[in-house]
Amino acid sequence: MDFKVTHHLYPNFSITLALYKDVTNMEALRQCVMKGEFEATLLKPSMICDPFIVLTAANRAVYLDKTNKMTTKNVHSEVLYCLSPTKNITDSFRKFGVGDKDNSVFIVLLNDLDGAKMEFIKSKIEGCQISIDEVSNFKDETQVKKIYKVTDLEVNTCSLSDVIVSRVASKEFLTV
């Protein structure tokens, strides 16, 4: 049920996306990532209105990693940073990273061509996996619009998702 693609520019680098609901051990999962037991990005589903946005952010994070232009320490945290409109790393983590009290999580796993790492992560999660397209059911549109500072003028011309995809893609050229 996870969604897996190879990177647009680097075919030997994979991007895996997965969505879980009713997760009971979020705190332990976050600890695992923080202690480095496994590497992954754990996103807050309410901040994501379309999986494609995460894909653009992950695509960019891998690219920045490969070209040695990362802002954060590793490629998985770079996904979080790429997704966020601000240049403040702590702020990005707080807004887009999953919290201890959340019970759903959107997982991004990079560089897992054979799927072994995903298997390991799955064994750690106590929750129910659902299709990533269902992420739109979790979204908090008002909050998303507020954080990305999306105006009504923009949403009139294209979908909210497209506005955010453009924001994520052009982050380095925009001054916030």
Add this chain to the structure above:
Amino acid sequence: MAAPMDVSGENVRKFIKQGAEAKVYAENFYGRPCISKERFSKGYRHPTLDKSLTLQRLKAEIRAMSKCRNLGIPVPTLYFVDTSTSTFYMEEIVNSQTVRDYIVSIQTSDPDGAMQKLSPLAEKIGKILSKMHCGKVIHGDLTTSNMLLRGDPSDLDIVLIDFGLSFSEGLAEDKGVDLYVFERALLSTHPNTEELFKVVIEAYKKENVKESADAISKLDEVRMRGRKRTMVG
């Protein structure tokens, strides 16, 4: 709202066009049809200068596009920017035709009623240009080929493309030149469109009476002397 992501299609780059500064390809970006524009390096320029110019222009193009989006002017969605190869990837506007093709087809099918049929389109163009200029964006290459009509042409869903020559400027002079470039492009590609351009200008004025007056008077001035400013005295 989430578009299904079909990623089964292999990514094949298909060359579309080459201009003076960039090559344009069609490809697939994680299941979405996409256009990539690569600014290639120029061998005759000093490498350092070449790098900085290419990056500057890439930045300007991306900024102009996002500025237009902020102003509520439809432009392609940006997917990815690769500064190392000066390439950016954007949404392909599927199911669309250029305003140029549309005007030509109307003019050939109905030469007498063309003016009447095209008036709403001209009005919409004027409105969009006015909005863009109010937001201090100068497109720099306004032609009927750089405007796309998405879906049914009667919906007048115009998408502006190719911000390769654009810059951010609020001066009436630049707005006047921008309008002049569009006038020349319109009149030279489509015969008998003088009246149509008048409709564009009327709508341009109407959209923002206060700010458009200066630009229009500059347009008259530019018409007398041409696009380039005379540097005498």
